[in-house]
Amino acid sequence: MSEILKAEGLSKNFGGLIAVNQVDFQVQPGETVGIIGPNGSGKTTFFNLLTGFFPPTAGRIIFFGKDISRLTASRRVLQGMVRTFQLVSVFNSMTVWENLVLSSIRFQKNHTSFSKFLLSPANNEGIRMNCFQAMRTVGLESKATTQTAELSYGSKRLLEIAIALSLNPRLLLLDEPLSGLSDLEINDVLSLLNRIKKNLTLVIIEHKLSKIVDLVDRLGVMNEGKFICEGKPDLVLSDKAVRECYWGKAGAER
Numbered sequence: 001m002s003e004i005l006k007a008e009g010l011s012k013n014f015g016g017l018i019a020v021n022q023v024d025f026q027v028q029p030g031e032t033v034g035i036i037g038p039n040g041s042g043k044t045t046f047f048n049l050l051t052g053f054f055p056p057t058a059g060r061i062i063f064f065g066k067d068i069s070r071l072t073a074s075r076r077v078l079q080g081m082v083r084t085f086q087l088v089s090v091f092n093s094m095t096v097w098e099n100l101v102l103s104s105i106r107f108q109k110n111h112t113s114f115s116k117f118l119l120s121p122a123n124n125e126g127i128r129m130n131c132f133q134a135m136r137t138v139g140l141e142s143k144a145t146t147q148t149a150e151l152s153y154g155s156k157r158l159l160e161i162a163i164a165l166s167l168n169p170r171l172l173l174l175d176e177p178l179s180g181l182s183d184l185e186i187n188d189v190l191s192l193l194n195r196i197k198k199n200l201t202l203v204i205i206e207h208k209l210s211k212i213v214d215l216v217d218r219l220g221v222m223n224e225g226k227f228i229c230e231g232k233p234d235l236v237l238s239d240k241a242v243r244e245c246y247w248g249k250a251g252a253e254r
């Protein structure tokens with residue numbers, strides 16, 4: 001099968017600043033792709049364009065053969081393009097289970113209200129099964145009735161990934177899923193990602209390349225809004241332009 005995602009000439013300008021600059025990018029089915037790059041290099045903006053949070057200044061996005069450039073963010077979720085955020089984005093005032101169910105209801109084709117859902121659980125067996133399965137995949141089933149505010153940051157991150165999984169992604173985009181976590185929590189999330197990547201196509205933004213080098217099949221390096229290098233991790237790591245961008249000219253020549 002050919003690529004499931006294709007970005008063509010994708011650009012985003014904020015006033016005079018070109019955050020994403022004519023990017024061409026493809027993802028093949030089943031791949032785990034890493035995107036690395038220094039602060040402000042355009043990684044999150046690129047995700048925002050793919051997922052419909054910002055309209056592009058130029059370019060288009062093809063997902064499973066269809067041009068989705070004009071679809072809203074929620075329509076893209078319904079097509080199977082699901083993301084997580086650089087800063088964990090869950091509702092602290094709800095339980096783990098409520099967070100999962102609410103998100104699933106939000107993205108139903110026939111949108112219904114949370115209270116209606118609670119009153120007619122029998123009609124929503126599919127949603128409940130998806131949510132339960134996702135909660136079990138990330139290992140949070142024992143915390144189903146825990147108030148989310150009481151979770152560690154690492155468990156909140158797992159919950160956010162569970163929410164994404166419950167939405168039946170065909171492509172999951174994770175923006176720095178390891179950021180802000182302790183070493184132990186990083187291991188938990190990495191082991192989860194290693195498990196889910198067997199059945200899912202993943203694109204993962206990470207700041208420190210050493211953390212994801214063993215996880216990904218392919219790495220893309222962004223700098224100043226462009227991919228300056230793409231390929232197998234070991235080739236990318238030995239690339240002179242990449243080394244310069246990370247460690248400066250002196251580091252690149254070591």
Ligand SMILES: Nc1ncnc2c1ncn2[C@@H]1O[C@H](COP(=O)(O)OP(=O)(O)OP(=O)(O)O)[C@@H](O)[C@H]1O
Binds near residue numbers: 046
């Ligand atoms: N909504 C916005 N309005 C104006 N400028 C923005 C906006 N979002 C991002 N930018 C700018 O676009 C550039 C790219 O930012 P972006 O957040 O995409 O970088 P990043 O690679 O994700 O960085 P980090 O590693 O710090 O998360 C930065 O200069 C940033 O200040």
Ligand SMILES: [Mg+2]
Binds near residue numbers: 043044045086
């Ligand atoms: Mg970012």
